[in-house]
Amino acid sequence: MMKSILCIVLLFQVAGAIAQSKVTSGLHHWKASKSKETLLNGTTTYFDSFEVLAETIKPGKEASYENSSDSEELVIVKDGEVAVTLKGTNKSIGPGSIVFLMPGEKYQCKNNGKAGASFYRLTFKSKTPADVARGNDNGGSFIIDWNDLEMKKTEPGGRRDFFNKPTAMCQKYEMHVTTLNEGLPSHAPHTHPEEEIILLIRGNATMMVADKDYPMVPGDFVFAASGDFHGIRNTGKGQCEYFAFQWK
Numbered sequence: 001m002m003k004s005i006l007c008i009v010l011l012f013q014v015a016g017a018i019a020q021s022k023v024t025s026g027l028h029h030w031k032a033s034k035s036k037e038t039l040l041n042g043t044t045t046y047f048d049s050f051e052v053l054a055e056t057i058k059p060g061k062e063a064s065y066e067n068s069s070d071s072e073e074l075v076i077v078k079d080g081e082v083a084v085t086l087k088g089t090n091k092s093i094g095p096g097s098i099v100f101l102m103p104g105e106k107y108q109c110k111n112n113g114k115a116g117a118s119f120y121r122l123t124f125k126s127k128t129p130a131d132v133a134r135g136n137d138n139g140g141s142f143i144i145d146w147n148d149l150e151m152k153k154t155e156p157g158g159r160r161d162f163f164n165k166p167t168a169m170c171q172k173y174e175m176h177v178t179t180l181n182e183g184l185p186s187h188a189p190h191t192h193p194e195e196e197i198i199l200l201i202r203g204n205a206t207m208m209v210a211d212k213d214y215p216m217v218p219g220d221f222v223f224a225a226s227g228d229f230h231g232i233r234n235t236g237k238g239q240c241e242y243f244a245f246q247w248k
Contacts, residue, residue, distance in 0.1 A: 023050060025210040025228045030054055030078070030219030032118070039120075044195055045226040046170070046248055049125045052221075056118040057082070062110040067101045071125040072135070072169045075099040075109075076199070076243065077146075078219065080117030083110040084143055096146035096177065096201060103130050103168055105141050120199070126169040135168030149177075157181045157239060175245035180205070180234040189231030196224040196246035204236025 023042040031037045031054055040052040049071070057063055057080075067073045075084075076098050083092045084099055085108040092112060093099075101107060111117035149160045158179035167173045172194070180186055180203075189208060198207055199221040207214045207222040209230035214222055224230045226248075234240045 020049070023223060023225070025223055025225045025230070026212075027207070027214040027216065027220060027222050028052070032056065039221075040223065046127060046195060047124045048127045049123075051123050053121040053123075054078075054118065055121055056116045057109060057111040058116060059111050059114055062108055064108045065106070067103060067105045067107075067123070068125075069104040070130055071103060071123050072130075072167055073099075073101040073105070073124075074120075074122040074245075075101070076120040076122075078118045078120060078201075080111060080115060081113040082117045082119065083112050084108070085110075086141060086143060091143050091145070093143060093145050094147070098144050098162060098175070100142050100144075100163070100167075102135050102141045103132060107141075124169055130168045131166075132168050134166050138165045138167065139163075151179065156184045156186060162245075170247040173245070173247045175243065177201070177241060177243050179239055179241045180232075182234055182236070182238055185231060185233040187231070189229055191227055191229050192246070193226050194246035194248045195226050196230070196244065198222045198224070198232055199243040199245075201241050201243065203234065203238060203240025205232055205240045205242065206235045207232045 021042045023044050028039045035056050037054045039054055044050050077093055077095050079095055081092055081094050083090055144162055151158045151160050160177040162175040164174040178186055200216045200218050202218055205216045207216055209224045210228045
């Protein structure tokens, strides 16, 4: 009996260790077989816990959420139209739009379209105590509609800037979308202390990170760990477009 109990305890300990293993650089695919799926889960250089979920809401359905008191959350709309209620304000947003949520924030998402509305939910807890005052001083929770952003032309294509500021969990959090012309790299491969995610939303690209090449299709994202050598190139026909966001 004691041996059985010990085995069960060890199994739970091993499962917990696996669930909280260190996230390494690599490619992650969008999955659509369930209404909610975990795409990434673990610890990072700067986060005590970091999870990326893929979630879909059926037409006419609504889902309510409450962020934990010790983590922040980022929602990125992938497909469909989502009506978001936050702090008593309702805003309908489409693909490419985001919602950034402070610790303990409550919000609702409703699918007002005729097809499934899908989005990424990223939740992250810093290894240092949350600085809620810092987060509030820099804008608190907010919604950014893709259609409200100006695309600025650049030599390789274009850029949409979402935000660049401290948050409750991060000393720095920067997010933008790059439009990259056919055959071009975004810039020379490089390293930096910030962790980064590249999320492809249009076209085809190949991301090199930690000496490995990862062909990407829309919906895929690559996590680049702190200090890992990385770069991205448009390897498809026509333009490609991707989110790039980094933090420390």
